[in-house]
Amino acid sequence: xxxxxxxxxxxxxxxxxxxxxxxxxxxxxxxxxxxxxxxxxxxxxxxxxxxxxxxxxxxxxxxxxxxxxxxxxxxxxxxxxxxxxxxxxxxxxxxxxxxxxxxxxxxxxxxxxxxxxxxxxxxxxxxxxxxxxxxxxxxxxxxxxxxxxxxxxxxxxxxxxxxxxxxxxxxxxxxxxxxxxxxxxxxxxxxxxxxxxxxxxxxxxxxxxxxxxxxxxxxxxxxxxxxxxxxxxxxxxxxxxxxxxxxxxxxxxxxxxxxxxxxx
Amino acid sequence: xxxxxxxxxxxxxxxxxxxxxxxxxxxxxxxxxxxxxxxxxxxxxxxxxxxxxxxxxxxxxxxxxxxxxxxxxxxxxxxxxxxxxxxxxxxxxxxxxxxxxxxxxxxxxxxxxxxxxxxxxxxxxxxxxxxxxxxxxxxxxxxxxxxxxxxxxxxxxxxxxxxxxxxxxxxxxxxxxxxxxxxxxxxxxxxxxxxxxxxxxxxxxxxxxxxxxxxxxxxxxxxxxxxxxxxxxxxxxxxxxxxxxxxxxxxxxxxxxxxxxxxxxxxxxxxxxxxxxxxxxxxxxxxxxxxxxxxxxxxxxxxxxxxxxxxxxxxxxxxxxxxxxxxxxxxxxxxxxxxxxxxxxxxxxxxxxxxxxxxxxxxxxxxxxxxxxxxxxxxxxxxxxxxxxxxxxxxxxxxxxxxx
Ligand SMILES: Nc1ncnc2c1ncn2[C@@H]1O[C@H](COP(=O)(O)OP(=O)(O)OP(=O)(O)O)[C@@H](O)[C@H]1O
Ligand SMILES: [Mg+2]
Numbered sequence: 040x041x042x043x044x045x046x047x048x049x050x051x052x053x054x055x056x057x058x059x060x061x062x063x064x065x066x067x068x069x070x071x072x073x074x075x076x077x078x079x080x081x082x083x084x085x086x087x088x089x090x091x092x093x094x095x096x097x098x099x100x101x102x103x104x105x106x107x108x109x110x111x112x113x114x115x116x117x118x119x120x121x122x123x124x125x126x127x128x129x130x131x132x133x134x135x136x137x138x139x140x141x142x143x144x145x146x147x148x149x150x151x152x153x154x155x156x157x158x159x160x161x162x163x164x165x166x167x168x169x170x171x172x173x174x175x176x177x178x179x180x181x182x183x184x185x186x187x188x189x190x191x192x193x194x195x196x197x198x199x200x201x202x203x204x205x206x207x208x209x210x211x212x213x214x215x216x217x218x219x220x221x222x223x224x225x226x227x228x229x230x231x232x233x234x235x236x237x238x239x240x241x242x243x244x245x246x247x248x249x250x251x252x253x254x255x256x257x258x259x260x261x262x263x264x265x266x267x268x269x270x271x272x273x274x275x276x277x278x279x280x281x282x283x284x285x286x287x288x289x290x291x292x293x294x295x296x297x298x299x300x301x302x303x
Numbered sequence: 304x305x306x307x308x309x310x311x312x313x314x315x316x317x318x319x320x321x322x323x324x325x326x327x328x329x330x331x332x333x334x335x336x337x338x339x340x341x342x343x344x345x346x347x348x349x350x351x352x353x354x355x356x357x358x359x360x361x362x363x364x365x366x367x368x369x370x371x372x373x374x375x376x377x378x379x380x381x382x383x384x385x386x387x388x389x390x391x392x393x394x395x396x397x398x399x400x401x402x403x404x405x406x407x408x409x410x411x412x413x414x415x416x417x418x419x420x421x422x423x424x425x426x427x428x429x430x431x432x433x434x435x436x437x438x439x440x441x442x443x444x445x446x447x448x449x450x451x452x453x454x455x456x457x458x459x460x461x462x463x464x465x466x467x468x469x470x471x472x473x474x475x476x477x478x479x480x481x482x483x484x485x486x487x488x489x490x491x492x493x494x495x496x497x498x499x500x501x502x503x504x505x506x507x508x509x510x511x512x513x514x515x516x517x518x519x520x521x522x523x524x525x526x527x528x529x530x531x532x533x534x535x536x537x538x539x540x541x542x543x544x545x546x547x548x549x550x551x552x553x554x555x556x557x558x559x560x561x562x563x564x565x566x567x568x569x570x571x572x573x574x575x576x577x578x579x580x581x582x583x584x585x586x587x588x589x590x591x592x593x594x595x596x597x598x599x600x601x602x603x604x605x606x607x608x609x610x611x612x613x614x615x616x617x618x619x620x621x622x623x624x625x626x627x628x629x630x631x632x633x634x635x636x637x638x639x640x641x642x643x644x645x646x647x648x649x650x651x652x653x654x655x656x657x658x659x660x661x662x663x664x665x666x667x668x669x670x671x672x673x674x675x676x677x678x679x680x681x682x683x684x685x686x687x688x689x690x691x692x693x694x695x696x697x698x699x700x701x702x703x704x705x706x707x
Binding site: 140 | 562565566569570571572573574576577580581583584585586587588589590591592598602694695696697698699
């Protein structure tokens, strides 16, 4: 693994008495696809929320080292600043802008890479016109990439479930992230859509963007990821390539705890 | 038999209504004769009205459920959008509208022109509030405060420094925008109901300050003798200055529509709408929530401030009673009635809500009641407003051509 893009060390997050993250270490390398798995309530989404600034972690450190930029600490930054630094995400429970068109949803992703403000909007100088054209063009290209170009003019909430998930990915990609965080991107998808999604994620990785994904679909995880982190009760319990994870007794215990108990 | 069930339901609702309104509608104490008057006829009226209204509503709802083709997407608003979509028709339509607007004061009395000026002021106010409520989704119940700031800016600047309309106009608008930012900062974290309550409080604070801080604002007696806008130093007769103000307002309305339209189709306008749709996702996609919210508050207030100056010039006398909560409610009703976020809708909403009560004088006593009824009915039957927003389109045709 080359220089890691994302380096998380001893990350802690407590809600009152609940310790959702109890010192998590995690690294993602450039262009890598890394999966994060674990039983329900393990703290996976909480980790994403800490990384993207929705929660302020109660301890530990997050360092983002996007290519071509200076390494920076992310803890305590506002979500929009973190996106500017090169980290974008999708949501486990889809959060699209329902009454905006599919294209506009992606255009929102371009917001942080554009500059024009009130005066630019009113007077539309050539710089703003160029910027708008650039936003539209890049957004439409992304829609084509995720296979939603035909729906560009529809409202986002009229899309099918699988299409909404892909739109979330396109919207996140529009922010030009160095690392893309996907929270259960295959949830609720049928097998054909899942295959398409696998191809899309591989394509994203081939384009040089690193991917960190949370997923419960083991087939997808095993076929896609180069490395897998396993979490349980806010702690990392295993880490390694798919084959090693599959054989790891701690992982099997976490997932099939009851069976283990029954045997004992 | 479903109709029997409906009748039974309506009957029950009517009895309930009679029961609830019994103490105020039926019992009346006669303090002189020391007796109680029983107004049974009122009970019959309440019962009958609520029975028929309830039954009609239920039947209509059933009918709608059985005929989904009549759904809300299939509406009269689409007619206006169809015209505005077609560039040739749009030009003709807007041309006729403009010609009518220019010719209007020459055929109407100056009383009617005056009413039209008021209506146009509310069009601009509605468009301003539309930025805050319709686009950015920030429920602001104290919008009238910015209107007051603008009006008092002009009145006080004229009183103390002798400044004229044209100097005061930008100052009033900018001061109101500043006020918008001042209100925006403390409420950045609030949403929905909480935001509504704080903004309502802000509106009342401004009004109460104007009422009680006599040395500053001359209190409830108000400020009189505010000059109407001058025309290059010429003195105008009353009719002429009304005419002049009318044309100023036409220009303002056109300018506002132009600017608001451009804002809507811009990076910042999309950010406002995204903020309305989902605040969390909006931040997670890299939008600076604070900056976007403050921009919405400031720009909304800017128009209100400008209109405050025009209002002061139009009435030549202002006092705090012109800036009550009712004003905020009227402006909000304009936005809701017209269609949240829809520019055409807000223009129509303002004209309807201001002109109708003026021409139906008999109704003006029941204004509040009518607004309440309109808002409730709109929420039930047409939550998207009279003329809802359409999807924005972007020139994709040019883009697909240079496909690699
Ligand atoms: N805002 C919060 N306040 C209090 N507790 C929280 C909060 N967010 C998460 N938690 C708790 O943190 C723990 C981890 O939740 P999290 O959503 O991260 O799980 P997860 O691994 O994503 O599970 P799933 O696979 O079901 O999505 C849970 O016990 C949850 O109740
Ligand atoms: Mg989760």
